[in-house]
Every structure is written in structure tokens, then in C-alpha cells.
Amino acid sequence: MWKQAIPTGWDKLFEQLVQKINEQDDGAVIRDAKQKFGSLRLHLDRYTPATNELIEAAMHQSAQTCERCGAPGTLMVQPSHYYETLCEAHSGDALEVERGNVSKTYRLTPFKPTGEMDW
Numbered sequence: 001m002w003k004q005a006i007p008t009g010w011d012k013l014f015e016q017l018v019q020k021i022n023e024q025d026d027g028a029v030i031r032d033a034k035q036k037f038g039s040l041r042l043h044l045d046r047y048t049p050a051t052n053e054l055i056e057a058a059m060h061q062s063a064q065t066c067e068r069c070g071a072p073g074t075l076m077v078q079p080s081h082y083y084e085t086l087c088e089a090h091s092g093d094a095l096e097v098e099r100g101n102v103s104k105t106y107r108l109t110p111f112k113p114t115g116e117m118d119w
């Protein structure tokens with residue numbers, strides 16, 4: 001059910017993550033999964049060091065994977081101030097941002113979240 005919340009380009013990454021989490025802790029329940037600031041976020045109802053590590057690795061991986069097609073990508077910001085990780089073919093009007101500058105940009109621009117809950 002969470003797959004719908006995940007951009008298409010990350011489908012494989014997400015499926016593999018869920019599978020690996022199940023192998024480590026098959027009772028863990030996904031509480032939330034989404035794209036945030038251009039990377040995959042996944043929250044479980046409980047964590048083990050192993051599942052925590054898996055989630056962090058997937059988050060890192062997603063930050064380098066185009067969320068539209070799965071090709072290697074970089075963090076971009078849309079004119080609407082929406083952050084996405086995109087390949088060159090999908091970047092369109094988006095501008096590349098240095099990952100370390102996200103929080104700075106976030107504070108300086110009137111960023112409007114797309115109606116999603118913040119956590």
C-alpha cells in the first residue's frame with residue numbers, strides 16, 4: 001500500500017528495502033513512507049540496528065537515483081521550491097542544489113510543503 005506514496009523511479013529500491021526489512025524483522029510494520037527533500041523516508045513501528053541501517057542505506061541510495069526513472073540523479077529544486085532527485089533528462093526547469101545547502105535554502109525560500117504532514 002505504501003508503494004503508491006513512493007515515486008516510480010524508486011519502486012525497485014523501495015521493494016528491495018521492504019524485502020530486506022522483512023528478512024531482518026518480519027513483524028515490523030511500516031508507519032510511513034514517502035519522498036522528502038529528494039530522498040526516500042521510511043518509518044517503522046519499531047527498529048533494530050539492522051533495519052535502521054537498511055533504511056539509512058536506502059535513503060542514501062535514493063538521494064542519487066532519479067525518482068522518475070531510476071537513472072543516476074542529483075538533488076534538484078523545482079521553481080515551486082519542491083525538492084526532487086532527478087536525472088538530466090527529467091530535470092526540466094529544476095535547478096541543481098548542493099545537498100548541504102538544502103536546510104539553508106529551506107529557510108530562505110517561502111517553501112510550501114505539498115500538503116503533507118511534517119515529521
Ligand SMILES: [Zn+2]
Pocket residue numbers: 066067068069070071086087088089090
Ligand atoms: Zn530520470
